[in-house]
Amino acid sequence: MCARGLLRNSASNYFKSPARRKSTKKCIVYTTKATDPYQNLAFEDWMYEKVDFSSSNCLFIWRNEPSVIIGRHQNPWKECPVTDLLRREIHICRRRSGGGAVYHDLGNINFTFFSDRSSYDRCSNLRVIVAALQQLSPNLDVAINKRDDIILNDRHKISGSSSKLGRRSTYHHCTMLLDANKTQVIKTLSAKIDITCKATSSVRSSVLNLVDADNHLTFDLICNKVVDIYQRKHASSEVYEISTNDEKLLPGVGKYREELSSWEWIFGKTPEFSLKREFLNEALGKILIQLHVKKGFIENVEIIPGLDEMVAITTFLQTRMVGCRFSSQDLTHLLSSLVPPLDQKLYRSISDNILSFLQ
Amino acid sequence: MNRGRIIKNIFARFKKPSYTNRTQSYCRLSTYSINGTKSYLFMNKSPCHSVQYVKRNFHSSHVCCTVVPFKLSDIGEGIKEVEVLEWFVAVGDEVSQFDNICEVQSDKAAVTITSRYDGTVKKLHHEVGDVAQVGDTLVDIEVADDEATTEKVPETETVSETTVQDVQNVTEAPVQVVHDKALATPAVRRLAKEHNVSLSDIKATGKDGRVLKEDILLYIGQSGPSLTAPPTVPPPSTKVTPLAEDRIEPIKGIRKVMFTSMKESLSIPHFGYDDEFDLGQLVDLRYKLKKEVKHTTGLKLSYMPFIIKATSLALKEHPILNSQIDGDNLVFKADHNICIATDTPHGLLLPCIKQVQNLSILDITAELNRLHEAGLNNKISPADIAGGSFSLSNIGNIGGTYARPVIFPPQVAIGALGRIQVLPRFDYHGNVVKAHVMCISWSGDHRVIEGATMARFSNQLKDYLEEPAKMLMHLK
Numbered sequence: 001m002c003a004r005g006l007l008r009n010s011a012s013n014y015f016k017s018p019a020r021r022k023s024t025k026k027c028i029v030y031t032t033k034a035t036d037p038y039q040n041l042a043f044e045d046w047m048y049e050k051v052d053f054s055s056s057n058c059l060f061i062w063r064n065e066p067s068v069i070i071g072r073h074q075n076p077w078k079e080c081p082v083t084d085l086l087r088r089e090i091h092i093c094r095r096r097s098g099g100g101a102v103y104h105d106l107g108n109i110n111f112t113f114f115s116d117r118s119s120y121d122r123c124s125n126l127r128v129i130v131a132a133l134q135q136l137s138p139n140l141d142v143a144i145n146k147r148d149d150i151i152l153n154d155r156h157k158i159s160g161s162s163s164k165l166g167r168r169s170t171y172h173h174c175t176m177l178l179d180a181n182k183t184q185v186i187k188t189l190s191a192k193i194d195i196t197c198k199a200t201s202s203v204r205s206s207v208l209n210l211v212d213a214d215n216h217l218t219f220d221l222i223c224n225k226v227v228d229i230y231q232r233k234h235a236s237s238e239v240y241e242i243s244t245n246d247e248k249l250l251p252g253v254g255k256y257r258e259e260l261s262s263w264e265w266i267f268g269k270t271p272e273f274s275l276k277r278e279f280l281n282e283a284l285g286k287i288l289i290q291l292h293v294k295k296g297f298i299e300n301v302e303i304i305p306g307l308d309e310m311v312a313i314t315t316f317l318q319t320r321m322v323g324c325r326f327s328s329q330d331l332t333h334l335l336s337s338l339v340p341p342l343d344q345k346l347y348r349s350i351s352d353n354i355l356s357f358l359q
Numbered sequence: 360m361n362r363g364r365i366i367k368n369i370f371a372r373f374k375k376p377s378y379t380n381r382t383q384s385y386c387r388l389s390t391y392s393i394n395g396t397k398s399y400l401f402m403n404k405s406p407c408h409s410v411q412y413v414k415r416n417f418h419s420s421h422v423c424c425t426v427v428p429f430k431l432s433d434i435g436e437g438i439k440e441v442e443v444l445e446w447f448v449a450v451g452d453e454v455s456q457f458d459n460i461c462e463v464q465s466d467k468a469a470v471t472i473t474s475r476y477d478g479t480v481k482k483l484h485h486e487v488g489d490v491a492q493v494g495d496t497l498v499d500i501e502v503a504d505d506e507a508t509t510e511k512v513p514e515t516e517t518v519s520e521t522t523v524q525d526v527q528n529v530t531e532a533p534v535q536v537v538h539d540k541a542l543a544t545p546a547v548r549r550l551a552k553e554h555n556v557s558l559s560d561i562k563a564t565g566k567d568g569r570v571l572k573e574d575i576l577l578y579i580g581q582s583g584p585s586l587t588a589p590p591t592v593p594p595p596s597t598k599v600t601p602l603a604e605d606r607i608e609p610i611k612g613i614r615k616v617m618f619t620s621m622k623e624s625l626s627i628p629h630f631g632y633d634d635e636f637d638l639g640q641l642v643d644l645r646y647k648l649k650k651e652v653k654h655t656t657g658l659k660l661s662y663m664p665f666i667i668k669a670t671s672l673a674l675k676e677h678p679i680l681n682s683q684i685d686g687d688n689l690v691f692k693a694d695h696n697i698c699i700a701t702d703t704p705h706g707l708l709l710p711c712i713k714q715v716q717n718l719s720i721l722d723i724t725a726e727l728n729r730l731h732e733a734g735l736n737n738k739i740s741p742a743d744i745a746g747g748s749f750s751l752s753n754i755g756n757i758g759g760t761y762a763r764p765v766i767f768p769p770q771v772a773i774g775a776l777g778r779i780q781v782l783p784r785f786d787y788h789g790n791v792v793k794a795h796v797m798c799i800s801w802s803g804d805h806r807v808i809e810g811a812t813m814a815r816f817s818n819q820l821k822d823y824l825e826e827p828a829k830m831l832m833h834l835k
Contacts, residue, residue: 072444072464097467097468097469098464098465098467148467162468164468164469164470167473305725306658307655307656308655
């Protein structure tokens with residue numbers, strides 16, 4: 001356990017401190033050239049499920065092509081403009097660890113620290129990274145805050161952490177903004193939809209790239225330094241470059257990838273939520289539509305006020321929409337194929353408003 | 360610290376090798392079995408509980424199931440509380456040791472909690488979204504007969520630390536004694552026996568060299584558990600007992616919100632102004648409209664929508680009562696967002712009806728109904744609560760005449776409505792008539808509101824409510 005909040009300049013203390021303990025364990029470092037987020041996350045899963053970390057710790061260093069990675073218990077609709085991202089072919093992934101949503105691209109480095117339950121220590125992992133940065137760039141003002149974020153110049157977040165703890169194995173992974181597209185960070189992590197749900201909310205932070213503070217820093221420099229310091233913490237070490245989809249080396253990893261990239265995982269695992277939208281109808285005045293979505297499927301549709309004209313259309317929509325996936329494709333297809341035996345104009349305005357939930 | 364020391368002492372006592380007293384040695388073993396492979400230091404506040412329960416079992420002449428509270432153990436890293444995010448089990452499910460029970464989250468860590476028992480889930484103590492503290496009971500698990508009584512000790516035998524009595528079938532089988540050097544829980548021992556493997560042949564990966572269920576499964580090359588289901592026994596009937604002793608409950612959730620905002624209101628110099636309104640005409644009006652509204656919209660029309668609308672009309676002429684204090688400034692709010700104090704099963708909430716100035720009485724009725732439903736189902740959203748500019752408390756719904764409402768900061772005024780009473784009053788001609796009297800109690804923030812303002816506002820509202828037809832002139 002570490003004394004949180006007292007970690008300013010912790011990296012330098014870490015090296016001066018005589019109490020610094022070297023682990024008796026071996027460490028294995030994996031790097032990869034793969035940039036498919038699902039594949040890299042599948043590798044994490046595979047390691048967590050299959051590997052025994054009682055005698056060795058592992059570090060995995062990876063980067064992803066543009067993607068938004070949300071926490072295990074988050075709502076993608078609340079965190080990012082889903083339809084927009086899908087259109088622009090930015091991946092949306094749900095990871096297995098907790099915490100909030102992050103944007104990844106090749107300008108962002110990810111570190112995953114695997115260990116067994118007894119050696120799980122996020123602070124110690126982050127100190128490795130902070131130490132590496134300070135050795136590379138002594139004037140850099142980096143510190144670990146109490147949220148286990150690494151912050152630059154006292155306020156800008158450059159790294160966020162989250163972790164997954166099982167009975168035996170754990171991993172802690174963190175991001176590091178080196179030279180990521182900051183416009184995309186902001187754009188991909190802002191949704192305009194009004195959602196009521198119990199899902200984990202992301203904590204918004206002002207972010208900065210490391211290159212903004214020191215433009216000499218590069219991916220290779222940082223990785224080498226982090227690996228170097230990590231190795232020095234352990235009794236012995238091995239470094240490998242692997243491909244994270246190697247079925248021979250990692251039997252079953254393809255299945256993990258398949259699950260992580262499935263709709264059932266990314267959207268189906270969303271904690272239940274409701275959406276509402278109010279609009280004005282010339283004839284009937286203010287109309288409120290409420291959708292309740294459970295496990296990614298529409299569970300209920302409500303249209304208020306329950307006037308006579310509305311009761312019929314509500315029942316019509318309820319019988320057809322309940323059980324439909326809450327996805328742009330499925331809903332658009334469903335609503336445009338329905339032929340309501342009712343006021344067409346009213347039906348159109350209601351269905352258009354339902355579809356606009358997905359924008 | 361103190362607790363840690365006490366537990367350590369108990370622990371130390373258990374570690375003593377001199378088990379001449381049979382009951383004591385028996386207790387030691389039971390601690391193992393109940394707490395599973397995990398250290399019992401974090402399991403129960405006092406291991407004595409578990410000791411007592413097994414003792415009871417030991418003395419009972421017939422075998423029955425025992426419900427064991429499964430508590431949230433210390434996760435480490437100074438985590439004191441977690442949010443329950445997903446249940447992998449439901450009441451009635453049978454679980455085996457190491458089966459996933461639930462997923463919790465704290466401090467951005469997703470933690471999978473696995474069972475330490477074989478048994479049947481009897482009760483989930485938390486709902487998804489609840490916060491659980493370390494040490495709180497997560498689930499009650501009913502432990503099957505043979506597991507609870509595995510430690511049954513033959514009267515004649517002295518138990519050494521590494522000897523475990525394993526009773527397979529208490530009702531008919533003779534006691535089988537397994538002498539084994541390895542440490543394992545009774546459930547694991549049973550599994551080993553079912554598969555005819557010796558624990559000493561298996562590589563132990565558990566804490567302190569304990570053999571885990573997984574080790575056995577790995578040894579016999581089996582990936583999934585194939586345990587025969589424990590016999591199902593009807594659950595013991597639950598009895599509701601009155602509170603026997605003081606109960607300590609942390610102030611949290613909605614009550615915590617009330618705690619904070621009401622403490623803040625202490626800095627407001629409140630003044631009161633009370634009056635009585637004769638709502639005779641409104642009573643008639645509502646009676647006439649009630650059926651109509653029910654027929655067309657299915658909604659129940661109460662007095663509140665009229666009062667809320669009239670309040671908004673009166674606020675239009677006294678905008679200072681719809682203002683908020685922001686530092687040194689007074690912000691006159693454009694929208695009449697009128698909060699309605701709502702008594703929900705989860706506590707007092709103040710959801711507000713937004714932009715009442717633009718709503719019809721029917722709109723307000725619909726919105727009130729929605730908020731009422733939402734309150735009952737704990738579905739009032741933060742958006743419903745945010746942005747209030749004026750408050751009304753319909754305490755008369757429950758009872759009472761005059762009240763002393765407390766201002767909800769940063770608002771500057773609040774009204775409490777008493778119940779409508781049928782009382783004798785004098786009319787214009789001096790005759791005693793039957794009147795429908797509602798008492799109303801206002802509280803104002805005397806830093807910015809004068810008593811006269813409040814009185815004029817109250818009179819205006821009185822005017823609208825005593826002669827509802829007057830409202831017509833102002834409706835758009």
